[in-house]
Amino acid sequence: MFKTKKEFKKEFENACLVVVGKDFEDCSTEEKYFALAKLISSQAGELHEQKIAHKKIYYFSMEFLIGKLLENYLMNLGLTKTVSEGLKDMGESLEDYFDIEKDPGLGNGGLGRLAACFMDSLASLGYEAQGVGIRYRFGLFKQRIEDGRQVEDPDNWLEKDYPWEVKHLEAAVPVKFGGRVEKSYDGNEMHYQWIPEETILAVPYDIPMVGYDGKQVNTLRIWSAKPMEEGFDMDAFNRGDYAHANKHRADVQAITDILYPNDQSLSGRILRLKQEYMFTAAGIMDIVNNFKKQYGNHWEIFSEKVAIHTNDTHPAVCAPELMRVLMDQEGLGWDESWKIASASVSYTNHTILPEALEKWPIDMFRNLLPRLYDIIEEIDRRYRDSFHKNVDGWQEQLKNTAILWDGQVHMANLSVIVSHHVNGVADLHTEILKNIVLKDFYTLVPEKFNNKTNGISHRRFFAQANPSYRKLLEETIGKGWIHHPEELENLKKYEENVSFLEKVEASKKENKIRLANYIKKMTGIEVNPNSIFDIQVKRFHAYKRQLLNVLKIMDLYNRLLADPNFHIHPVTFIFAGKAAQGYTFAKDVIRLICAIADVINHDDRVNRMIKVVFIPNFSVSNAQIIYPAAEISEQISTAGMEASGTGNMKFMMNGAITLGTLDGANVEITQLVGSDNIKIFGLKAHEIETMRHQGSYLAWTLYHENQRIKKVLDQLMDDTYSHLSGGFDLIYDSLLRDNDSFFVLKDFESYMNAFEELVGLYEDKKTWWKMSVHNTACSGYFSSDRTIEEYVQEIWKL
Numbered sequence: 001m002f003k004t005k006k007e008f009k010k011e012f013e014n015a016c017l018v019v020v021g022k023d024f025e026d027c028s029t030e031e032k033y034f035a036l037a038k039l040i041s042s043q044a045g046e047l048h049e050q051k052i053a054h055k056k057i058y059y060f061s062m063e064f065l066i067g068k069l070l071e072n073y074l075m076n077l078g079l080t081k082t083v084s085e086g087l088k089d090m091g092e093s094l095e096d097y098f099d100i101e102k103d104p105g106l107g108n109g110g111l112g113r114l115a116a117c118f119m120d121s122l123a124s125l126g127y128e129a130q131g132v133g134i135r136y137r138f139g140l141f142k143q144r145i146e147d148g149r150q151v152e153d154p155d156n157w158l159e160k161d162y163p164w165e166v167k168h169l170e171a172a173v174p175v176k177f178g179g180r181v182e183k184s185y186d187g188n189e190m191h192y193q194w195i196p197e198e199t200i201l202a203v204p205y206d207i208p209m210v211g212y213d214g215k216q217v218n219t220l221r222i223w224s225a226k227p228m229e230e231g232f233d234m235d236a237f238n239r240g241d242y243a244h245a246n247k248h249r250a251d252v253q254a255i256t257d258i259l260y261p262n263d264q265s266l267s268g269r270i271l272r273l274k275q276e277y278m279f280t281a282a283g284i285m286d287i288v289n290n291f292k293k294q295y296g297n298h299w300e301i302f303s304e305k306v307a308i309h310t311n312d313t314h315p316a317v318c319a320p321e322l323m324r325v326l327m328d329q330e331g332l333g334w335d336e337s338w339k340i341a342s343a344s345v346s347y348t349n350h351t352i353l354p355e356a357l358e359k360w361p362i363d364m365f366r367n368l369l370p371r372l373y374d375i376i377e378e379i380d381r382r383y384r385d386s387f388h389k390n391v392d393g394w395q396e397q398l399k400n401t402a403i404l405w406d407g408q409v410h411m412a413n414l415s416v417i418v419s420h421h422v423n424g425v426a427d428l429h430t431e432i433l434k435n436i437v438l439k440d441f442y443t444l445v446p447e448k449f450n451n452k453t454n455g456i457s458h459r460r461f462f463a464q465a466n467p468s469y470r471k472l473l474e475e476t477i478g479k480g481w482i483h484h485p486e487e488l489e490n491l492k493k494y495e496e497n498v499s500f501l502e503k504v505e506a507s508k509k510e511n512k513i514r515l516a517n518y519i520k521k522m523t524g525i526e527v528n529p530n531s532i533f534d535i536q537v538k539r540f541h542a543y544k545r546q547l548l549n550v551l552k553i554m555d556l557y558n559r560l561l562a563d564p565n566f567h568i569h570p571v572t573f574i575f576a577g578k579a580a581q582g583y584t585f586a587k588d589v590i591r592l593i594c595a596i597a598d599v600i601n602h603d604d605r606v607n608r609m610i611k612v613v614f615i616p617n618f619s620v621s622n623a624q625i626i627y628p629a630a631e632i633s634e635q636i637s638t639a640g641m642e643a644s645g646t647g648n649m650k651f652m653m654n655g656a657i658t659l660g661t662l663d664g665a666n667v668e669i670t671q672l673v674g675s676d677n678i679k680i681f682g683l684k685a686h687e688i689e690t691m692r693h694q695g696s697y698l699a700w701t702l703y704h705e706n707q708r709i710k711k712v713l714d715q716l717m718d719d720t721y722s723h724l725s726g727g728f729d730l731i732y733d734s735l736l737r738d739n740d741s742f743f744v745l746k747d748f749e750s751y752m753n754a755f756e757e758l759v760g761l762y763e764d765k766k767t768w769w770k771m772s773v774h775n776t777a778c779s780g781y782f783s784s785d786r787t788i789e790e791y792v793q794e795i796w797k798l
């Protein structure tokens with residue numbers, strides 16, 4: 001490992017020769033970036049050592065939103081200074097290299113980013129772990145705004161090779177699909193042989209996961225689908241039928257071509273089930289092969305050496321697949337296999353939205369995975385047998401918890417039944433699982449249930465993303481918090497220290513200017529860094545209620561025009577986030593934001609006071625510029641619907657004040673910072689639940705009773721905003737004709753009041769920056785290091 005600038009320069013020049021095949025001077029910036037990434041990757045590789053005796057966690061996730069790696073790894077390895085100064089000597093700028101790096105979009109949002117934060121914490125805390133995922137050829141689409149609408153472009157992140165990955169053809173494993181199961185009896189026991197219709201090859205690519213201080217380097221192993229044989233039909237080729245010659249290869253590769261957007265209904269998506277089975281089966285085979293290499297046939301210690309975690313239900317077939325391998329390949333019996341699988345597998349639920357709880361039609365599942373289906377059917381049969389038929393209400397309980405019901409395979413029920421632990425991702429969410437969504441399971445097996453409140457990598461989203469604040473902290477409370485985020489508490493001593501508060505304000509200003517420059521570059525819009533930055537960034541979804549925020553801005557605009565005495569501190573409203581391609585409502589809300597931005601930003605009467613910005617293509621990399629610049633963090637989902645949220649934590653840590661409902665982890669933020677340091681509004685989860693139940697809410701009444709609401713809704717239908725890209729009937733109808741399922745209008749007034757009170761506080765600098773520092777000081781709890789320690793101690797027992 002190079003230590004000095006001089007050594008670095010020598011090794012870097014050498015890397016250019018070896019990796020690119022050219023002298024340093026002849027390399028393009030991109031080639032130099034590539035060589036540097038390879039060099040850092042190999043340095044990290046030297047730190048990787050197998051600790052054989054330890055238990056290892058395999059984290060199965062359909063999504064890993066890892067973000068850019070170079071800057072993060074230089075920080076983690078303590079090489080930033082050496083490399084940046086070395087490059088400067090060579091006439092190069094490290095920042096240029098950061099810009100070139102691709103940000104692989106291998107996830108939709110919070111769930112995928114959580115998996116990446118967990119990989120960071122696992123390595124930084126020194127635990128042996130492997131992430132198991134899919135190498136999608138195209139990440140989530142890139143978002144562009146054209147004429148005020150979202151346009152999707154493919155994200156071809158592998159176009160020019162990805163320097164952090166290493167292909168391991170020697171570790172490829174076959175994966176079967178379709179066909180039939182042959183049963184034979186040898187006079188003693190039954191044997192099952194799966195004769196597949198199709199076998200493909202799953203090929204792993206490894207990306208190093210480098211912990212802070214280089215303590216531990218783990219791997220993220222992502223799988224790609226290839227044909228078993230080269231899959232090239234020579235006969236067809238010789239006939240000149242080139243399309244057919246390549247067809248098989250193309251069909252197989254299609255399995256790992258695209259990432260499914262999370263908002264689309266999954267019914268009938270056979271390709272999605274293929275994806276899920278492919279990476280799960282490959283991951284399980286890999287685990288079994290490694291176990292056998294180390295421990296031979298000592299299956300009795302399997303669950304002492306291996307923990308398997310399923311991130312949501314997408315890898316739910318982990319347990320039955322492990323049983324299949326143990327029984328059909330290793331010759332173990334049912335009971336033993338069941339014991340091993342259920343002692344190894346655990347499950348996190350991430351959502352209560354019914355459309356996201358996966359179900360597969362039985363016929364489809366059985367046709368695609370006949371042997372797995374046999375096993376699942378037997379798990380289900382035994383589960384049914386276990387019911388005491390003399391207990392009142394057992395039929396209802398069974399109906400709600402069975403795996404096979406109504407012609408469908410219920411993946412959440414499978415996950416709960418085969419797992420030793422089941423957890424939700426914030427206190428409120430876990431309570432909702434226990435009392436509503438998985439109520440019957442909770443009655444039957446309460447000991448399985450536990451909460452693990454989400455966390456974020458405070459190193460990436462704070463130490464790395466907010467260098468000015470980091471520096472200030474290092475001068476004030478030292479560096480200990482980078483290892484021990486709970487030490488951020490020490491900041492509490494400085495909450496009354498005016499000169500410290502001024503420095504925090506100055507650091508925020510620096511971050512706001514950085515964001516303002518980015519906004520200018522991406523949208524052409526000039527924003528005022530002295531205005532309050534009020535930010536809502538996340539996927540677009542009706543329950544997240546970006547619409548409520550938009551109605552707020554429309555109302556403010558109306559009042560500013562109507563009343564010359566109406567005064568508020570200038571505010572810039574900033575939005576970012578993607579809407580799933582097929583989710584028309586969400587796309588319309590983006591269109592509405594762009595439309596009001598266009599009107600308001602061009603209206604001289606108001607635009608010294610308010611401006612509206614939509615930043616295109618929200619991703620991990622621009623998120624790192626956005627969070628540190630925020631002053632108000634909008635977390636305004638309908639209470640009970642956001643399982644946790646993690647953006648809320650990133651904002652809070654960077655000193656923004658949350659304006660939010662009592663939903664997801666906002667509840668815990670409130671408990672930690674105290675009600676004086678957060679602005680909570682709106683209905684509570686149980687109130688919403690009751691109103692839904694009673695059907696007592698009528699949106700029409702509010703429309704008629706509240707003039708401000710009536711005005712903004714009418715403006716959706718007249719020509720106030722429709723010039724740019726058309727009308728907004730769908731939004732209007734969702735609020736009035738469909739009776740506002742997400743309680744937007746019901747929460748409107750309390751939201752407006754909360755917003756105005758919060759903005760009012762900004763006038764008093766001392767109060768504001770004290771609140772801000774208090775939020776940062778309390779945010780250590782939301783480091784994913786804390787979350788991971790809880791998983792390790794209470795679930796995985798590493």
Ligand code: GL7
Binds near residue numbers: 112351643644646
């Ligand atoms: C999510 C939840 O919606 C989100 O609230 C949570 O923070 C995240 C991580 O636990 O998981 N579930 C989900 O399907 N997505 C999420 O972001 C996409």
